[in-house]
Amino acid sequence: MAASEEHDSTAEAPETAMEEEETKTFKDLGVTDVLCEACDQLGWTKPTKIQIEAIPLALQGRDIIGLAETGSGKTGAFALPILNALLETPQRLFALVLTPTRELAFQISEQFEALGSSIGVQCAVIVGGIDSMSQSLALAKKPHIVIATPGRLIDHLENTKGFNLRALKYLVMDEADRILNMDFETEVDKILKVIPRDRKTFLFSATMTKKVQKLQRAALKNPVKCAVSSKYQTVEKLQQYYLFIPSKFKDTYLVYILNELAGNSFMIFCSTCNNTQRTALLLRNLGFTAIPLHGQMSQSKRLGSLNKFKAKARSILLATDVASRGLDIPHVDVVVNFDIPTHSKDYIHRVGRTARAGRSGKAITFVTQYDVELFQRIEHLIGKKLPAFPTQDDEVMMLTERVTEAQRFARMELREHGEKKKRSREDTGDNDDTEGAIGVRNKVAGGKMKKRKGR
Numbered sequence: 001m002a003a004s005e006e007h008d009s010t011a012e013a014p015e016t017a018m019e020e021e022e023t024k025t026f027k028d029l030g031v032t033d034v035l036c037e038a039c040d041q042l043g044w045t046k047p048t049k050i051q052i053e054a055i056p057l058a059l060q061g062r063d064i065i066g067l068a069e070t071g072s073g074k075t076g077a078f079a080l081p082i083l084n085a086l087l088e089t090p091q092r093l094f095a096l097v098l099t100p101t102r103e104l105a106f107q108i109s110e111q112f113e114a115l116g117s118s119i120g121v122q123c124a125v126i127v128g129g130i131d132s133m134s135q136s137l138a139l140a141k142k143p144h145i146v147i148a149t150p151g152r153l154i155d156h157l158e159n160t161k162g163f164n165l166r167a168l169k170y171l172v173m174d175e176a177d178r179i180l181n182m183d184f185e186t187e188v189d190k191i192l193k194v195i196p197r198d199r200k201t202f203l204f205s206a207t208m209t210k211k212v213q214k215l216q217r218a219a220l221k222n223p224v225k226c227a228v229s230s231k232y233q234t235v236e237k238l239q240q241y242y243l244f245i246p247s248k249f250k251d252t253y254l255v256y257i258l259n260e261l262a263g264n265s266f267m268i269f270c271s272t273c274n275n276t277q278r279t280a281l282l283l284r285n286l287g288f289t290a291i292p293l294h295g296q297m298s299q300s301k302r303l304g305s306l307n308k309f310k311a312k313a314r315s316i317l318l319a320t321d322v323a324s325r326g327l328d329i330p331h332v333d334v335v336v337n338f339d340i341p342t343h344s345k346d347y348i349h350r351v352g353r354t355a356r357a358g359r360s361g362k363a364i365t366f367v368t369q370y371d372v373e374l375f376q377r378i379e380h381l382i383g384k385k386l387p388a389f390p391t392q393d394d395e396v397m398m399l400t401e402r403v404t405e406a407q408r409f410a411r412m413e414l415r416e417h418g419e420k421k422k423r424s425r426e427d428t429g430d431n432d433d434t435e436g437a438i439g440v441r442n443k444v445a446g447g448k449m450k451k452r453k454g455r
């Protein structure tokens with residue numbers, strides 16, 4: 001149990017003895033038969049630790065603060081008790097799940113639907129960047145569960161006639177520390193004002209902050225804290241490395257690593273939309289199947305990218321922190337922090353995109369001459385000294401010429417793509433993916449790159 005100093009007023013769940021944990025089933029936790037069958041169908045043979053801790057307490061009607069490492073089944077830990085309660089007292093607009101990103105909202109909805117398909121649960125995803133009208137229609141049908149990003153939900157609460165959450169029984173904040181950040185503060189306050197005070201509240205995250213304590217005072221009732229990992233823990237089966245390199249060779253080292261670890265699925269994190277796009281173009285110019293995901297893309301493109309990566313049609317997803325939390329893509333083998341995260345906690349979430357649900361995975365963090373302090377902060381936060389990722393520097397340098405050429409084309413494409421986007425802003429919005437943007441390379445290089453690649 002950890003972090004009790006942060007939550008003095010919070011009760012802590014009693015530790016369950018190891019042997020008991022090993023043999024516990026969903027049924028033992030109090031989950032009703034039809035939902036146990038649903039778990040079985042998903043291949044969930046036994047509950048995870050956070051599920052063992054949180055589900056019985058949630059079924060008793062307690063408010064919960066759940067802290068457990070990435071990929072440990074937190075979604076099931078809040079979804080199962082809600083579905084269980086819904087079965088007992090069926091009601092429309094029963095639960096609201098708030099998430100910080102749109103993609104995560106869709107994923108949580110899929111999880112609710114997978115667990116609740118046999119009981120006919122209806123969900124609505126209410127997020128920005130897509131047609132508001134169809135969302136209003138979905139809300140008019142009064143779904144059981146609403147999964148939303150805060151901003152768009154407020155829009156509907158204020159503007160969609162006939163829609164309110166006055167009968168709500170459950171509120172979940174997934175990635176709660178993020179939801180409680182400054183940038184969502186006004187939205188969250190507004191939402192809290194229009195939902196019943198008499199409800200159950202669940203907060204879940206792999207990292208909790210003192211801000212949660214703030215909310216605890218504002219919205220939780222006598223909560224119990226379920227913390228199965230020590231405060232900020234990365235997963236045991238995750239091999240973490242750093243790579244100390246001069247800033248100007250970052251691209252070259254990235255290409256080296258992608259070659260060295262060829263055959264794997266990668267998530268590569270960059271700090272800005274622009275660098276995400278640029279690096280995707282660069283890698284595509286070198287023949288890698290890379291695809292970007294960032295906040296300057298249209299929502300349909302964002303989902304398109306994610307789905308291509310999920311379906312393994314692309315092996316490299318380049319993303320900003322929009323993809324750092326919650327996304328569950330089991331086949332991710334390697335996470336690369338191409339730009340070091342400025343907030344140390346984001347490190348934990350980013351590297352948590354691999355090594356999920358007991359699998360193994362690798363994380364490599366690029367550290368340039370400018371990043372040493374940030375890196376030390378990360379090591380301090382996770383309480384570990386990381387080893388260096390082994391590289392053959394002479395082999396890396398042999399890549400320089402090709403990478404330099406690809407950088408030049410990427411810059412040109414980025415420029416052309418920017419202009420095209422400006423021209424067609426009112427059009428389809430179809431230009432914000434790298435796939436339509438390889439024209440310049442063909443024009444300029446005239447197949448030169450291809451020949452070189454063949455060597």
Ligand SMILES: Nc1ncnc2c1ncn2[C@@H]1O[C@H](COP(=O)(O)OP(=O)(O)OP(=O)(O)O)[C@@H](O)[C@H]1O
Pocket residue numbers: 043044045046047048051068069070071072073074075076205206325326327328330352356357
């Ligand atoms: N009891 C279980 N047995 C086996 N697999 C499970 C079980 N519960 C959940 N899973 C699977 O584990 C994976 C990770 O679950 P989930 O996305 O809920 O993790 P999380 O704890 O929310 O992680 P993050 O902090 O990254 O959001 C999912 O693919 C989910 O289907």
Ligand SMILES: [Mg+2]
Pocket residue numbers: 074075174326
């Ligand atoms: Mg999660």
